[in-house]
Amino acid sequence: MSAPLSDDFGREVTGVRVSLTDRCNFDCVYCHNEGLGDTRGPMAARDDEMDTDDVVRFLEVAAEFGVDSVKFTGGEPMLREDLEEIVRRTPDGMETSLTTNGTFLPGRAPDLVDAGLDRVNVSQDALDPETFAAVTQSGAYEEVLEGVRCAVEAGLDPVKLNMVVFEHTAGYVEGMVEHVAETDGLQLQLIEYMPELTGRPEWNVDIDRVHDWLAEIADRVERRSMHDRRRYWVDGGMVEIVDPVENETFCANCGRVRVTHEGYLKGCLNRNDDLRSMGEMTKPEIRETFRETVAERVPYYGEYLVEDDDGAYVLDEEYVG
Template sequence: MLADEFGREVTGIRISLTDRCNFDCVYCHNEGMGDTRGPMEPQDDEMSTDAVVRVCEVAAEFGIDSVKFTGGEPLLRQDVEEIVSRVPASMAVSLTTNGTFLPERAEALVEAGLERVNVSQDALDAETFAAVTKTGAYDRVLEGVDAALEAGLDPVKLNMVVFEQTAGYVPEMVEHVAANDGLQLQLIEYMPELTGRPEWAIEIERVHDWLAEQADEIERREMHGRRRYWIGGGMVEIVDPVENASFCANCHRIRVTHDGYLKGCLNRNDDLEPMGELGRDEIRAAFETVAANRVPFYGEYMVRGEDGEWELNDEYVEARVN
């Protein structure tokens, strides 16, 4: 098992299969790489089918037991079903998608071995959805959610980024998942340090407080110290990494970019480690290097200054340079 000097074992990987996307969401940070959306055509720098599978196989050698495929929009690739079918049996397989390709592909993905799916859905009306995603695909996303449920991907977790444009729709979305069996809701804190537009951010603790007032039961997960709220039979969870030392202290995940780099932290791009030509020995070496160099973003890479604000840890940066 890979572990860093803070005792955090690496148990999961997120693999970006492409930076292409058929949406243009205003909050996109492309797995922390910035809004670098590529052309819609397949690109030469995307890892091949075999390379993605080798990364998963090496990860499994290290005891990593889960993989989530992301993008961009991963289902713009036509080989996702093959990739899923070739993931080692010891790894749980999930997917994050905007849902537009699920009506035709959900059943085949389940047959290939997909176990869970997250679908991005930031609003319950077409107009707001279009303003956030810059698409008219609202009905298509709803069809995708239904297709995923019909294929057996139960529960389907809806991802909703909470910021100025969407915060007012949180109560409606909570009611939606509570009233519909098979749905759960994941509220994701807006990350202005990755996306810009800090004026769009809202105080996520206000959302926690409101959910706590509505909840029948509150559960705190070990992973990142996340809080889950059970409301009327529905489950709502908040992902709140911004300025959250507990979140970073409990991070057990490594990310893989679409073009073959390992990334130890969502919030950083100065820790990218190439996997060379993606041979097994190169992949193993990269995993070992990235795991050894991981530090909690908040609490080590960023520390509290005398004024109580987070600031770059100069000692860490100097030690890394030297």
């Protein structure tokens, strides 16, 4: 394994997010599908999805370049029947994690642990079935709660609950903080709503108000090196805020690239003008595309978008056309 590749801004790429499918059994109103927009279709397996060998081959090349962690995403990655095999074949020494809606964890969590899965994030945006159904357009509230319990019991603790903070869910933040503080094996990740990717700015909530509230009640506050995120410890529970919107510090500390389910590399969640095909997914093609993607990465805020005289972010003329 070589040292990680660095982009022109000194950011080492040590992690990858691999979307295994854009299919999902939920239809969350805030979903941006890893920055690609809502492209989900039928639930049947799609011909354009990378197959098992493609995913493993990419991970083997990523490991050559010093990548030491992978997060499998979607869509809903557990719709992939080969997920356990992919996890099992992930290169040794690479941390494996999964972001899921949790509905398929009952019955499969132990097998994923046996395959080598290290961590799991479960989307849970409310502690109320009606609000949960309105946000996810799904009636699977109890199934998600059971999935979380099964993940903890299988040894995937701490399970991180992902909660997108926007108009529909803001009233449940306090209850969710109390919930993780009272429940062994859980942590909470509050995710800033991204109106530029969903097209509904009227749903936005000022995430700084959440930061301020947590700072007042927290027993201690820590900062993670990844994205310079803040962690708040409240009554023994851990709450972390992911706040990328108009956050130059967040972008300046980003060490991840993303892979779409179709086998395209992208250097930034917010951009789709930098998609690069890995062709037939041979190792030489993957290596070349990986090097190109890392070399062309720029911070989204502070480079790709810059502030004008009025303090608004506008597209840098260098990247027009």
